[in-house]
Amino acid sequence: MVVPAHNEAAMLDRCLDRVAGPGVQVIVVPNGCTDDTAAIARGRGDVQVVELAEGSKTAALNAGDRLASGFPRLYVDGDVTLSPGSVHRLAEALRRTGALVAIPRRELDLTGRPLAVRAYFAIHNRLPAVRTGLFGRGVIALSATGRSRFDEFPAVMADDLFLDSLFGAHERVVVDEAASEVATPRRTADLLRRLRRVRSGNAALRAASAGTRKADPWSWLRDVVLRKPWLAPAGVIYFSLTVLAALQARRTPSTTWERDESSRAGAA
Secondary structure (H helix, E strand, O other), X not given: OEEEEOOOOOOHHHHHHHHXXXXXXXXXXXXXXOOOHHHHHHOOOOOEEOOEOOOXXXXXXXXXXXXXXXXXXXXXXOOOEEOOOHHHHHXXXXXXHOOOEEEXXXXXXXXXXXXXXXXXXXXXXXXXXXXXXXXXXXXXXXOHHHHOOOOOOOOOOOHHHHHHOOOOHHHEEEEEEEEEEEEOOOOHHHHHHHHHHHHHHHHHHHHHOOOOOOOOOOHHHHHHHOOOHHHHHHHHHHHHHHHHHHHHHHHOOOOOOOOOOHHHHHHO
């Protein structure tokens, strides 16, 4: 298991408590940290640590991969909390089904979030691409065959979309018995910042690779709102936020990882 972690002092222990254990190789890769992330990882005793001066998630993934020795192999973001037993359930699903990639279901923490954030995720969480996509969960498990699909992680921001584009629908499995608990932005401005970064990263990957999954800008209407008309007010907010983020990304593309600090502050 590879856990890239950039300034995750507030979240890392909780993440590792759910993934470390007997028979599980956990490699934590603090990268470009200015907080106690590396010290927290080294103090545990149940993980391996390789620290990078450069703040790069893909560099951290590649560094961890070079030390990892077994399969199935999990890639777990340092700010994600898995439900108990999820590691073994994901591994078992790969063995049982023969799938090349397994992902947990996504649970969103929307406690105390403003209306706009809750409305956005009311639509987003129902999109077909999100229900089966490898993005937005912070956890991806690959079989040995799945990992052989690529050499190293490319230097892109959209690493999860890169992986998503490598596997067909018949090669992946969503494991409902495993859950990834994802903290959502606590303010609308933080959500917009995250959306702008995602838009920029996805656009850069699509420009560089013709095989990347294409965006479906009207899925929110066709697949969600028209089937559940009571979600129309949330759909208006969702559409407005995505359009605003797209305009901001086009005007000022994100070239660095603009992450949401508000969810981490809430956890701390």
